Amino acid sequence: MVNLGGIRKEVSIELVPEAQVGDYVIVHVGHAIGMIDPDEAERTLALFGEMSAATGVSA
Amino acid sequence: MNARDDSKGGTVRAGYVRPLDIRNGRIDMGHGAGGRAAAQLIEEIFLAAFDNPFLRQGNDGASLAIPQGSRLVMATDAHVISPLFFPGGDIGALSVHGTVNDVAMMGATPLWLSASFILEEGFPLADLKRIVQSMAAAAREAGVAVVTGDTKVVEQGKGDGVFISTTGVGVVPHGIDVSGANARPGDVILLSGTVGDHGVAVLSQRESLEFETTIVSDTAALNGLVADMLAVCPAIRTLRDPTRGGLATTLNEIARQSGVGMLLDEAAIPVKPEVDAACELLGLDPLYVANEGKLIAIVPAEHGEAVLAAMRAHPRGADAARIGIVQQDAHHFVQMNTRFGGRRVVDWLSGEQLPRIC
Amino acid sequence: MKYIDEFRDGDVARKIADRLATEARGDRQYSFMEFCGGHTHAISRYGVSELLPTNVRMIHGPGCPVCVLPIGRVDMAIKLALEHDVIVCTYGDTMRVPASDSLSLTKAKARGGDIRMVYSAADALTVARDNPERQVVFFAIGFETTTPPTALAILRAQREGLKNFSVLCCHVLTPSAITHILESPEVRQYGTVPIDGFIGPAHVSIVIGAAPYEHFAEEYRKPVVIAGFEPLDVMQAILMLVRQVNDGRAHVENEFTRAVDRDGNLAAQQKVSEVFELRPSFEWRGLGEVPYSALKIRPAFAEFDAERRFDVGYKPVADNKACECGAILRGVKKPTDCKIFGTVCTPENPVGSCMVSSEGACAAHYAYGRFKDIPVVTA
Structure with a gap:
């Protein structure tokens, strides 16, 4: 069961077996396909439009 | 033949007809055949709910006295919806509100409705009764009378439970000229409240899309709101209710009809957070989702504030907002400054609005 | 949110x-x-x-995904619905992709084909369970995001022993x-x-x-x-x-570190490789035959492969001559370089696939960006 802004919908979490109640997931065609890392989200928000180019993980 | 012994009761009272079995009964082909069964259905379900002097005359049509010095407005609407009952309403209420609003959007005071029902064989009488009572309540609240009607029955599989067609007649007072062709550059565009509520409420019940939400349909009659608006500004140019196709499509219709362009401000368009979230989840755009109790008003700029104040003072317009302006544009584009700081065209809805997959 | x-x-x-x-x-x-x-x-x-x-x-x-779907693949789905009396389930966007003979799935539905829009591959399974007397085919399209749910549906169909469910696999690969x-x-x-x-x-x-x-x-x-x-x-x-x-x-x-790492979703990748294998070649609309660019169902799951269960061979069909979708998909041309953009080809009557989905280059430009092409006279 996912909750987005007060809307609740049942989705399959078979593809993200590690998901726990309270986690944020990314949903695609009725399936959770990935998880959101809250720390990384904060870091990305902080980097938006910053002067330095020290962004992302260079793979 | 021997007369029965009357002293012990059990007689058939003169004129007695066994009432319809509302709880378990279903529509059968006989209910549309024009015989006694049809007459009984009309009597017990329709007349009982809609009761008024016109119907009581028992004629095939209604004889109506037209108020002097006014123009007549007539509008018709066919209602097919699945599911028939949805959060905040049902097909019955919708069939009254839809037509009452179409008449009101012409600047008219709606007075009379006709209603015709196409019933599918096997449709439960209990559901029919519930729908008809809901229609009657909606008509009473809107101050209109259902003055004539008809019922037909189609075989099972050839209908979707019930289809309801309603036609409304209203009168326009002298001096009012409201039309989709009247928008002029410089006018302001007002919206009576949040968009997308009805469409999201209905979608939430659709098989395979099902989701839980507290959003209910906004289905409502808007003639009271329109009367208050015209009272402060008889010069209102255009009124229209953004039903199918949503706000975006309705504004495009007006732009084309009036030969103008429009510029909207996305941040000013009221959308409930839950509607936003449902659209996010389904890949829909709230600007294209249907409404059944909202209106768009286009008014000369100098009357904008007064009309907006009148809207906000009415319960059906509490969330009213000024969402944009009419501008000159040979291409009749409806454009929008996005909340994000960009600009884009807001086009007609094409096809059905379908959930995106990518 | x-x-x-x-x-x-x-x-x-x-x-x-x-x-x-x-x-x-x-x-x-x-x-x-x-x-x-x-x-x-x-x-x-x-x-x-x-x-x-x-x-x-x-x-x-x-x-x-719908823009790169070649006409011949849509024809297969239509054939299943109209000639094999199969219930075809598919994602909404796929319904309007133009196919041969001026058809599309939407138009085939109007001609009596039992074609149903689903929100998820799992919904197609439900249709199969609810209609045991009919064959149900899920017309599966999309990139690596829609593939794992299709894999799950096939695995579940196998577990349940469903005999009336199969997949017309058109899944393609981004790299x-x-x-x-x-x-x-x-x-x-x-x-x-x-x-x-x-x-x-x-x-x-x-x-x-x-x-x-x-x-x-x-x-x-x-x-x-x-x-x-x-x-x-x-x-x-x-x-x-x-x-x-x-x-x-x-x-x-x-930039998307909040959801993407170097390895991706291993659980999903595992399900996909269990059910699918590489196709040696697959036709993309606009790009032509692209080697090793798509997936097919492994032989172990042959009974769930609609291409094996039904006699619907793939026949390539050339795009409309005036349509520039190919060059547009490769980035060689812009939508406005196409002669039929916005005139013959519109979102209401798409000729090319780029006009079908709101994600298609042409439909996106038509719906949102046209005002930039022509000077707008403002008051």
């Missing part, structure tokens, strides 16, 4: 736009391809291109399509299509990870920045691409 609203903030957008204006060098042009239809949609819906400097141009890529674009003569001969870098897909990368793009960065010297689907993600990714170009770097960078 957490993790959504913050990424649509107009004030932050202006901040990134200012940085872009400062850092994009005035003496050169920047052309970046956003591969994915989700990014095309975000750029159009939020008006992102309005916020970019004039010398930064976005080229819409082929990453819209092979990017390779194909990079290998095309127009891109190799610099000057025809100058692609300076790619915005890497959001949801696809959640599944496959960042590693598959490393090859492009190295082999073709093109920077790739993986970005989320929100408009700020896209703008930040463009800024990161500009910086790479300015520095002469060609790396894979990840």
